[in-house]
Structure formats: C-alpha cells, structure tokens
Amino acid sequence: xWKFIVRRTLIAIPQIFVLSVLVxxxxxxxxxxxxxxxxxxxxxAERLAELREIHGLNDPWYQQYGRWVANVAQGDFGQxxxxxxxxxxxIDDRIWNTAGLGVLTLVFSYLLAIPMGITSGRYNDTMLxxxxxxxxxxxxxxxxxxxxxxxxxxxxYQFRLFPTGGSVTPGxxxxxxxxVLSKIYHMTLPALSLAFLTTANTVQYLRSEVIDxxxxxxxxxxxxKGASEDxxxxxxxxxxxxxxxxAFLGYEITGILAGAVFIERVFSFPGIGDLLVSSILQRxxxxxxxxxxxxxxxAIIGTMLSDIILSIVDPRIRVK
Numbered sequence: 001x002w003k004f005i006v007r008r009t010l011i012a013i014p015q016i017f018v019l020s021v022l023v024x025x026x027x028x029x030x031x032x033x034x035x036x037x038x039x040x041x042x043x044x045a046e047r048l049a050e051l052r053e054i055h056g057l058n059d060p061w062y063q064q065y066g067r068w069v070a071n072v073a074q075g076d077f078g079q080x081x082x083x084x085x086x087x088x089x090x091i092d093d094r095i096w097n098t099a100g101l102g103v104l105t106l107v108f109s110y111l112l113a114i115p116m117g118i119t120s121g122r123y124n125d126t127m128l129x130x131x132x133x134x135x136x137x138x139x140x141x142x143x144x145x146x147x148x149x150x151x152x153x154x155x156x157y158q159f160r161l162f163p164t165g166g167s168v169t170p171g172x173x174x175x176x177x178x179x180v181l182s183k184i185y186h187m188t189l190p191a192l193s194l195a196f197l198t199t200a201n202t203v204q205y206l207r208s209e210v211i212d213x214x215x216x217x218x219x220x221x222x223x224x225k226g227a228s229e230d231x232x233x234x235x236x237x238x239x240x241x242x243x244x245x246x247a248f249l250g251y252e253i254t255g256i257l258a259g260a261v262f263i264e265r266v267f268s269f270p271g272i273g274d275l276l277v278s279s280i281l282q283r284x285x286x287x288x289x290x291x292x293x294x295x296x297x298x299a300i301i302g303t304m305l306s307d308i309i310l311s312i313v314d315p316r317i318r319v320k
Contacts, residue, residue, distance in 0.1 A: 004077050008308060019297070028065075030283060034282075047206075077091075077286065080287050083287075091272060091291065093270075097271040098264070101187050101190055101264070104187050105194045105198065112195060113206065116199070117203045118131050118238060122205040122210060122233060129207075138200075139203075148194075151196075152164060155164060161189075163189070166268065169186075187269075193267075201248075201255075211241050214237050248306055252302070275287065276295075
C-alpha cells in the first residue's frame, strides 16, 4: 500500500513540472500586456516600451519562466500589475471564499446525489427512475453559467430569497456568529447552482453500482435467508455501492474547481475563479499564472487522492 502511495506521489512531480511550463507558456502568449489600457493614455510609446523592458516582458518566455521558477522556489509569485500588491496576498483574500464554496457545494452534491442514486438504482426502469434520469441529462447538458443565471434571476431577483452578489453583508465584524451566518447565506445559492450540475455523474455512477450489486450472489443469498428488502439494501447493497463513491472525492473536487470559475463570475462572488477571469481580461500575467498553477496542482492532488482511496477500496488496481 505504501509503495503505491509513494509511486503515485512521485508520478505527480513531473506532472506539476509539465503543468508549470504549459501554464507559463500559455500565459506569456496572451495578446497584449499588463500595461495595455491600464495606465494613463497620455503616456508616450517610449515610456511604455521602457516599462516593458524594466519588467522583462520583452525577454523570451523561457527566460521569464526561469526567473519565475527561481522566485517561486523562494515563495515569491510576483506582484499583481493591476492591484499593485503581492500575488499571494491577493490570492489569500479570495481562496478562503472559494474553499468555503467548494465545501458547501460538496455537501449539497452528496445530499442530492446519494438519495437519488440509491432510489434510481433500487427502482430502476420505473417512472421514478426515468424522472431522476431526466434530471441527470439536464445536469450533463446545461452549462453551469446558464443554470447560474437562471437561479440568480429566479431566486435572487424575482423571489429575493438569496443575495445577488458578494460574499458577506457589509458592516459585520469578521469572526462573529452573524458574520459566519452571512457568509454561508451568500454561498448557498452559488453552491446549490454548482451542486445541481455536479451531482449528475455521481447519481449515474451510484445507480449503476446499485443495479450491479443487487444481482450479486451475496445479495441473492441474503434474500434467500429471509432478510427483508430494506435490510438487504441498508446492510448490503447501500454499503457496498457507496464505497467506490468515496474514491471519486478527488474528481469531485476537480469538477467543483472548474465550475467555480463560471459560477463565481455569474454571482459576483469574490473567489479565485472570479479573480482568474478578471485577471485574464486585465492581462495580469502574474496573477493568471499563479491561479492556473494553483488550480492545476489541486486537480493533480485531487486525482492522486482519488487513486489512493480507490486502491484502498479495491486493492486489485494497485500498481505492483
């Protein structure tokens, strides 16, 4: 087991290196530069060229990459051109909002997916199963920003059940009970919107697991011994079907990170997804590079975590 974990961890190291090269290269090839349209329009072209030279933007991308790696090794991700502050400080202001949104989305996802998946598998090929399947088809087909806009319009503007933007009510003291409640309240609608779409995969997978498990020999034997249907589902089918779902926790985290980029933008939620989009539009290269690396590394870690959990659940997949 430990050999598998070490090997899987070592595999992640070159993945992170390749990711860093690709991220920096793509960021360096973005059109324009951080000074395009961001400073006084009366500044001369000579001064613009001087600023680009000072910040090393005229150097080849691989030279800029070498300097960036050397700085990152010292914990320095550079300065934000737009906000004139260290990138890490800027991200630190946003990352906890995204982390809270991700946790709440994960809770909503499993609260929705597990009952629906179990029900759909237990009563497969019935009208109830078809209704749940219709829900998952919508989840697969609908882009997250479209559903977010619909939820924002109906529940935010029309019925005014949830806030339409921000992460907390202004004027509250950080750390107080009211502050925490306000945070959760502002996260609820974005989290529900994201969870509505991310549950589709889990529901379908769990449905298949339940259908497959209920035809296995140990379930047939339990029924032959006179166990009630509820006992068979609760003690045998449900427990065995749920274990593989835990193995996909890392993939769920990756999906939530990807969806948060659009959902945060739609709801004007100040997280790293919203910061990434605005930084791309403003050509704030240092912030874009740091955020893409952060989300990429989290995706790699999530995938590695899923592989490790899956190897615990099913030892047959371990690499010998």
